[in-house]
Amino acid sequence: MNYVIVNYGLNQVYTVYKQAFIQTIKAVFSKNPNVKLENNIEIKFNSTNTNISMILSFFTIENKKDFTTIFNNLINSLKETINLLIGTEPENISLLYKGKIANKKN
Numbered sequence: 001m002n003y004v005i006v007n008y009g010l011n012q013v014y015t016v017y018k019q020a021f022i023q024t025i026k027a028v029f030s031k032n033p034n035v036k037l038e039n040n041i042e043i044k045f046n047s048t049n050t051n052i053s054m055i056l057s058f059f060t061i062e063n064k065k066d067f068t069t070i071f072n073n074l075i076n077s078l079k080e081t082i083n084l085l086i087g088t089e090p091e092n093i094s095l096l097y098k099g100k101i102a103n104k105k106n
Contacts, residue, residue: 001045001049002017002018002043002045003015003016003017003018003045003049004016004045004049004050004051004052004085004086005049005050006050006086006087008087016085016086018043018045020085021043021052021054021082021085022041022043024081024082024085025037025041025054025056025078025081026041027081028074028077028078028081029058031077032073032074032077033061034060034061034063034065034070034073034074035058035059035060035061035070036058036059036060036061036101037056037057037058038056038057038058038059038096038098040055040056040057041054041055041056042054042055042056046091050086051086051088051090051091052082052086052090052091053090053091053092053093053094054078054092054094055094055096056093056094056095056096057095057096057098058074058095058096058097058098059097059098059099059100059101060097060099060100060101061100061101061102061103062100062101062102062103063103071095071097074095075093075095078090078093079093
């Protein structure tokens with residue numbers, strides 16, 4: 001099953017499907033100018049369909065910002081957006097760092 005069931009009241013639930021998580025993750029990366037998402041987004045649902053784990057590959061854009069700051073901002077943004085969707089942070093976020101890429105200014 002590719003969805004999360006969220007309880008939000010007495011006998012009330014809503015469902016968040018895998019595509020909503022993918023769109024949310026892509027939005028986080030598109031709003032962050034310091035990182036670029038590799039196309040692989042792996043989302044796993046827990047056995048009770050109440051939470052997710054995600055595996056994402058990313059690059060950093062060459063700039064003068066500290067990697068730790070970039071990484072922490074990315075993690076916090078991902079946690080916050082998933083929390084807004086399902087009311088809790090994801091069970092696990094695995095980020096695979098693929099290296100730096102050149103900053104291409106238009």
